[in-house]
Amino acid sequence: xxxxxxxxxxxxxxLLCLLAIWLSGRRDLGDSVFADNDTAKPHYKLLGSPMSMxxxxxxxxxxxxxxxxxxxxxxFGVLTKAVVTAxxxxxxxxxxxxxxxxxxxxxxxxxxxGVAFFLIMLLVxxxxxxxxxxxxxxxxxxxxxxxxxxSVARLQWLWGRIALxxxxxxxxxxxxxLSTWVSIVSQHLGITFGxxxxxxxxxxxxxxxxxxxxxxxxxxxxRLTTIAAFGVIAWSFxxxxxxxxxxxNHWIQDTSVLQHVTLAPAVNPDWRTNTVVIVLGxxxxxxxxxxxxxxxxxxx
Numbered sequence: 001x002x003x004x005x006x007x008x009x010x011x012x013x014x015l016l017c018l019l020a021i022w023l024s025g026r027r028d029l030g031d032s033v034f035a036d037n038d039t040a041k042p043h044y045k046l047l048g049s050p051m052s053m054x055x056x057x058x059x060x061x062x063x064x065x066x067x068x069x070x071x072x073x074x075x076f077g078v079l080t081k082a083v084v085t086a087x088x089x090x091x092x093x094x095x096x097x098x099x100x101x102x103x104x105x106x107x108x109x110x111x112x113x114g115v116a117f118f119l120i121m122l123l124v125x126x127x128x129x130x131x132x133x134x135x136x137x138x139x140x141x142x143x144x145x146x147x148x149x150x151s152v153a154r155l156q157w158l159w160g161r162i163a164l165x166x167x168x169x170x171x172x173x174x175x176x177x178l179s180t181w182v183s184i185v186s187q188h189l190g191i192t193f194g195x196x197x198x199x200x201x202x203x204x205x206x207x208x209x210x211x212x213x214x215x216x217x218x219x220x221x222x223r224l225t226t227i228a229a230f231g232v233i234a235w236s237f238x239x240x241x242x243x244x245x246x247x248x249n250h251w252i253q254d255t256s257v258l259q260h261v262t263l264a265p266a267v268n269p270d271w272r273t274n275t276v277v278i279v280l281g282x283x284x285x286x287x288x289x290x291x292x293x294x295x296x297x298x299x300x
Contacts, residue, residue, distance in 0.1 A: 050152050051160040058134060062168045065127040066175055069120060073176040073200075076116035077183025084108040084189070109189045113180065113199065114266025121203040121258070122237060124172045128207045129229035131165040132214030136225040140300040154293050162215060162285055169207045176200040191265060199264035205274040205281075206236070206257045212284030219291025222298050232257065 046056035087108045135158070138144050147157055177200020181193055214229035221228075239256035242248055253259045260277055262270050 050147055050157045051164070053147075054161050054164050057138075058131070058164065061130070061134070062127075062164075065123075065130075066168065066172055069123055069127075069172045070175045070179040072123060073116070073120055073179035074183045076113070076120075077180040080109055080112055080116075080184055080189060081187045083112050087112070107190075109191060110266045113184075113191070113196075114263035116180070117176070117199045117203060117265075118240075118258070118263050120176045120200075121206055121261070122233060124169060124176075124203050124207045125210045125233045126230075127172065128165060128169060128210045129214060129226065129233060131161075131168070132211060132218065132229045133226035135161050135214075136218055136222055139222065139297055142299055144297060148297075155289055158215075158218075158289055158292055162211065162289075165211055166208065169204055169211070170201075172207075173200045173202070173204045176203060195265045195268075198269050202261060202264045202269040202274065205277040206261050208278045208281035209257045209284075210281070212281030212288070215288035216284045216291075217288070219288035219293075219295070222292075223300075 046052040084107075144157070148154065174197070177197040180200070181196045184191065184196070210229055210232050213232050214225055217228040218225045236256040236258040239248065239253060240258045243253050243256075243259070257277060260273050262268065262273075
């Protein structure tokens with residue numbers, strides 16, 4: 001009797017096999033019960049300019065990333081009170097959490113949210129690296145040639161794509177803050193709406209810097225564009241994790257962009273440093289754009 005649960009599964013498997021055999025005997029070779037449509041009506045929306053075409057080509061991926069950021073931020077917010085309760089019962093766990101957040105005189109709630117926004121920061125940086133990779137892919141696959149043979153300037157196309165990625169980064173930061181606030185507002189943790197929104201905007205700076213590195217390599221070493229952009233994330237994360245447990249030379253720490261961004265709301269955002277990081281990212285975009293404008297297109 002303990003194997004009775006297998007009966008429905010075995011029965012269903014046999015029935016599906018018999019159905020498949022019966023259907024295969026009623027169709028032509030290469031045909032199917034639900035035939036595929038080999039033609040589709042053309043749609044020309046958002047094809048009037050390079051910028052609108054970029055929106056059309058990347059909107060699916062951008063929306064998916066934004067939804068992912070919102071869902072992750074909301075999930076962290078929902079977990080905050082439970083995590084705070086657990087960590088308050090263990091001094092060692094609370095100490096470890098504050099060590100990860102690089103803060104000591106803060107509450108467990110802000111420490112946890114600081115770590116949460118750190119992970120969201122990595123997620124937004126990953127979107128950026130993926131976005132720069134898609135710019136390179138358009139060139140590598142030859143799609144860009146179809147635009148440049150028309151009256152489209154290289155820099156017009158490139159800066160349109162850069163502006164689109166930067167816009168999604170900003171929206172992602174705002175969404176992260178808003179989603180977190182919605183999930184914690186009923187938990188009465190004593191964290192203000194302003195501090196949470198600032199924490200969301202705090203994720204923008206390292207993402208812009210990642211964008212700058214990606215565009216720089218797009219201009220000088222295009223085949224390494226994606227590797228370089230994701231390399232910034234991997235190296236920065238590695239240094240942050242290592243330095244949270246052991247003492248690392250400050251010159252090595254400075255090579256990580258994440259070391260220059262505070263983990264808000266555990267620590268107030270350093271807007272002066274954030275501005276410097278963003279300016280560096282923009283400068284790298286300018287240099288990369290100039291290099292891109294003066295080189296030949298390179299396919300894979």
